[in-house]
Amino acid sequence: MQIIPLSDITADLRDLVGGKAAGLGDLIRHGERVPPGFCITTETDLDALPEAEIIDAYQRLGGGPVAVRSSATAEDLPDASFAGQQDTLLDVTGATDLLAAIRACGQSLHGPRATAYRDAHHIDHDTVRMAVVVQQMIAPAVSGVLFTANPLTGCRTQMMVDAAPGPGTAVVDGATAADHYVLDGSDQPARGVLTPAHLADLHAAGVRIQGHAGSNQDIEWAIDEQDTLWVLQSRPITTLFPLPPATDKPQPRVYLEFGHVQGMLQPVTPMGMSTLRELIAAMLAPLGLKVEIVDIGGRLYGDLTDLARDRSARKRLVKLMAVDFGPRAQAAMEHVLADPRFAPLERGATRARTANPDALRTAARAVTGILRTLARPDAARTRLFHAVDRMRLASTAFDGPTTTTADRLRLVQTQDATDSHDEITWPVVAGILAASVPSHLLKGLVAPDEIQRVLGGMPHNVTIEMDLALWRIAERATEHRRLLLDTPPHRLALLHRQGRLPDIGLAAFLDSYGHRGVAEVDLGVPRWEEDPTPIFAMLANYLRLTDADQAPDRRFARAAATAEATLDGIATRARRRRPVRGRLAVFLLRRARELAGLREAGKFAGLYHLRERRRHLLLIGADLTAAALLEHPDDIMFLTLDEVHDAVHRGTDQRPTAAARKVVHHRELRRRTVPVALLSDGTDVETVLPAAPATGTALRGVGAAPGRVTGPARVVHDPATAHLEPGDILVAATTDPGWTPLFLTAAALVTDTGAIMAHGPTVAREYGIPAVICVPDATRRITTGQIITVDGATGTVTPHEATAPAVPEPSPTPSRG
Incomplete structure (x- = not known):
């Protein structure tokens, strides 16, 4: 089948006609006014075009000017529109020019634009084929683009229109100044090239097309001299960040992204999401904050709406943003609190406040723990590291009687990774407070960068100790320098697993730190002990460092010496000019140097449990793969525990569920920006x-x-x-x-x-x-x-x-x- 009328194209023909033609066929089936035309399918060989059939189909269109458009099979995908990456030729007239235009469109599949675009979206070049669409040209009085969501802000309750006189190329190429309209369903005043009636028609068309497409659409349109609206093409808007989940709670709502606090913007696997929700809730509980954690685009967002509308809590929000979430979150929350829609509720509209015994007990433990730590930091550190060691040993006892898959799942479901240890929590909190309060006490006397220098070269940080341990491996590995520099990291990782690498101390390093990794708080992400590829990449970077004075251990020592000298200078100044506040600030800064490095310890200890939980889940995944209920063992990370339960106990085939979620996850991995704060209507x-x-x-x-x-x-x-x-x-x-x-x-x-x-x-x-x-x-x-x-x-x-x-x-x- 080499030529198909657009009106005969159905969704199941996508591989034959490409994305654009399939979309046009869908529009026609749903009754939209689309210029008539035909498609030269992917089965046609461009070197041997069926010229007679093409010319016959062209003459049946009337033989006048036509638009010739590329329609690749990897086009108008949910995350890759291919807008402008392949050719379109307009106002093509006559058989000779038509055949030349068809060949040009077909050849654009392998042009530099399309090739680079596929590379960026990790689309295999060999899997993509090209069809070509030929359509009757519309002579537009005005044309343009309609987005059924605001592509600039993400707001789903607004549509956006750009329009200009003549053909739409002037708008999409940016060759002319277009009239710009934002539609929200209300009446629009008369201005520019579009009348209120035109805008109403466009809004109605957007509602219809979005409804049957099932997603927000980027629509090209034209209005001819008879005032008739034509739809030229429609494709998904691929740049929108996903909407928050639907809720019956009062609208609008505001969500704050929590992942960047952990240095993580990549999407979290579904299995990892459930664990992280528990962990974050446990972290916020000592602060007296109860926040619902939701999954938006695989990222962790906290619903702060109730706190924003609470007269008491909203006063703390901006300060909390400044300390723990950064200035971007702070600015966003200040804007939200100034929005009348988030005004504090009347007292009668909120729940009556009663003393919460659990909160009071937590507050008492906090005060006791912090003061005890500040009084005797050495003893607090000793208690903390003993607690970390107990958590490590407890994780090795994770194994129970696991004779069956069901036994192993029961063990995973009953283990709690959120147990809070006062020996860890309050020394960490005390160190954070000791580091953050002095800047307020010394404001106007000490510059912010001086405080930051005091916090340099901080001891007792398990992450710093890990980094320096890896540096010492690099120092010992200099005789194997060429091997480690010239061999790709993934190849070195394979040789390590096979036991074919020289002993450079990596095994001992992984014994201590192999439970860590990038995005390590996600249960679904491999640990370094599973895949040490990143370790070899980092060792290669270290081996390129040849200036002994820039060795990391020396840099760390210099930072520590600078910190102590800066603190001595601040102490002299502060005691002279601010005897009371200055002495308190200096006391806290000295305590910060003894305690602030502990902030990584709690997470470090919790990772032992995550490692063991992951190990058991992968073993369950292997059992489910053997039973043909999963495709691969690690696909279990794209399920929830309830879905794993259904597979284990009911024999539910979870392969389709895991496969669909992996597609979404891999698409989100390519997203480079994530909104720091999001409204329920999608507004960034x-x-x-x-x-x-x-x-x-x-x-x-x-x-x-x-x-x-x-x-x-x-x-x-x-x-x-x-x-x-x-x-x-x-x-x-x-x-x-x-x-x-x-x-x-x-x-x-x-x-x-x-x-x-x-x-x-x-x-x-x-x-x-x-x-x-x-x-x-x-x-x-x-x-x-x-x-x-x-x-x-x-x-x-x-x-x-x-x-x-x-x-x-x-x-x-x-x-x-």
């Missing part, structure tokens, strides 16, 4: 904040570790494959402890998001490298190789020169295709 709160004033060429963020460095940027999305040369400035969306070994060779750190007390900035301070966080779109605005200056004191990143991007940018196109 940051997109509606007032624009910051321009400040020259400098990119502005938040200084999180002092110092000033100039060097080449290295934009990294995956630490497992990162190649850092000594002196490179690490630029990342955010970082968690699994990234921190990269800090040993990085000259500075720049991130898109984060909080001053989060993992990345904390470790940067302790290594004495400058860090600027919360630089909007840093990973997009900075390119690898670009020379930049990072100034942790001023919170700025200044580009000096740019280099060509590693991947060529798509060239301009005559139309979006």
